[in-house]
Amino acid sequence: MTQRTLERVQFIPRPRSxxxxxxxxxxxxxxxxxxxLRFRIVTPTPIxxxxxxxxxxxxxxxxxxxxxxxxxxxxxxxxxxVDSQLRGPYSLWRHLHEFTEVDGGTRMLDRVEYDVPLxxxxxxxxxxxxxxxxxRIFDFRxxxxxxxxxxxxxxx
Numbered sequence: 001m002t003q004r005t006l007e008r009v010q011f012i013p014r015p016r017s018x019x020x021x022x023x024x025x026x027x028x029x030x031x032x033x034x035x036x037l038r039f040r041i042v043t044p045t046p047i048x049x050x051x052x053x054x055x056x057x058x059x060x061x062x063x064x065x066x067x068x069x070x071x072x073x074x075x076x077x078x079x080x081x082v083d084s085q086l087r088g089p090y091s092l093w094r095h096l097h098e099f100t101e102v103d104g105g106t107r108m109l110d111r112v113e114y115d116v117p118l119x120x121x122x123x124x125x126x127x128x129x130x131x132x133x134x135x136r137i138f139d140f141r142x143x144x145x146x147x148x149x150x151x152x153x154x155x156x
Contacts, residue, residue: 003092003115004131008138012149013105020078020099022149023108024049031148034140037061051075054086061089061133091117108145110138 012019022028026047033039038060041047047055049072057068068088075081078099085093092115100107114134 003113004134006110006112006114006134006138008110008142010108010142010145011102011105012108012145014149016099016101016106017078019106019108019149023097023099024075024077024081026055028148032141032144033059034137037137038065042067049075049081055083089116091115110141112138 026041026043026049027045030039030041038058040058042056042058043054047053051072051074053072053075055070055072057070058065059068060066066089069086070083070088070093071086073082073084073094080096080098082094082096084095092113094113096109096111098109098111100109112134
């Protein structure tokens with residue numbers, strides 16, 4: 001296993017409470033996920049996002065449908081939340097969403113720690129397409145956030 005970390009930072013010219021509210025509303029996840037994943041939330045809505053909340057999704061990657069379940073491990077309103085995959089394609093998926101008030105808006109940090117199963121075979125898959133796919137997902141996410149909230153990507 002070789003854990004990877006992806007970090008993305010965006011400046012969003014809106015108050016932190018508004019930005020946090022957007023990201024802690026699970027229905028917005030479908031809006032910022034690329035269409036090629038065919039992502040949909042299967043947990044009945046509305047979803048009360050809080051520490052310990054469980055969210056179930058269905059999605060498809062390379063034509064292969066699968067289920068994904070996450071748990072909210074940390075929930076600090078207007079500051080951060082962390083979700084971890086309990087069931088899905090990764091052997092590790094932990095996603096930190098952190099929101100910092102800055103002049104003129106909010107600095108949002110996404111940090112994803114992830115790994116794939118299957119030992120050496122998983123290492124080959126990661127090298128061939130997993131890392132590129134995760135980056136593609138977060139590139140789409142950044143563009144979608146820019147469209148919905150006027151954000152722009154910054155350096156870490």
